[in-house]
Amino acid sequence: MMVKPALHSAALLLLLLLSPGTLTADHDFAPIEVIVKSNLLSTPQLSFITSVAPRGILLGALNRLMNSNTDFKFTYREDPNYGPFLESVNGLAGSQEDHTYWEVFVQFPNNTIIATDVGIGCYIPKENEKIILNFTKWWRFSN
Ligand code: B12
Structure with missing residues (x-):
């Protein structure tokens, strides 16, 4: 008599595993915020909400x-060693000549x-993190 419910559960599990999208449903995606700003320009800061797949990379969310x-x-x-290098956001590109680039920060829920110590192709954002894309300069005090 115990076999029937067990079989039923196994069939249900099989159905869940085989249903397309069941294990990657949109509700598994975690919300994150993306902030676009610059500490060089007086452009207004922009904020966007997007989502990241379970253990998905920032590039996917962008x-x-x-x-x-x-x-x-x-x-x-594509950098041959480190993968995707963020070149431009909303038409504004970093420049070797001007020493400008998009720096990538993360703000955790505890503020x-x-x-980030890796680029957009490697960073794995977690739920409710804020990703800050900041247009800035390197060697900013000497150029
Ligand atoms: C200088 C440097 C930079 C400069 C490069 C500008 C320039 N023209 O010189 C600037 C300030 C722009 C930079 C930025 C970043 N960097 Co950097 N950078 C370096 C550093 C110190 C030396 C690279 C170098 O000159 N190599 C010698 C030249 C001859 O070789 P190259 O292949 O031509 O070098 C190029 C690449 O390294 C590329 N590059 C530099 N940083 C990064 C980062 C990523 C993700 C990518 C895809 C490419 C890339 O720019 C270089 C010049 O074109 C290395 C560490 C090291 N000691 O190697 C870190 C390093 C490569 N950077 C790193 C990181 C994490 C970043 C940032 C993501 C930091 C951030 N949170 O914003 C950003 C990139 C953001 C983006 N827009 O995608 C990491 C990469 C680790 C990884 N596995 O992803 C390293 C290894 C340092 C670390 N933290 O360990 N970086």
């Missing part, structure tokens, strides 16, 4: 944002802010 919101676009180039 692509999802670009595909769903016409006010956000970005480009990147601590750090520069």
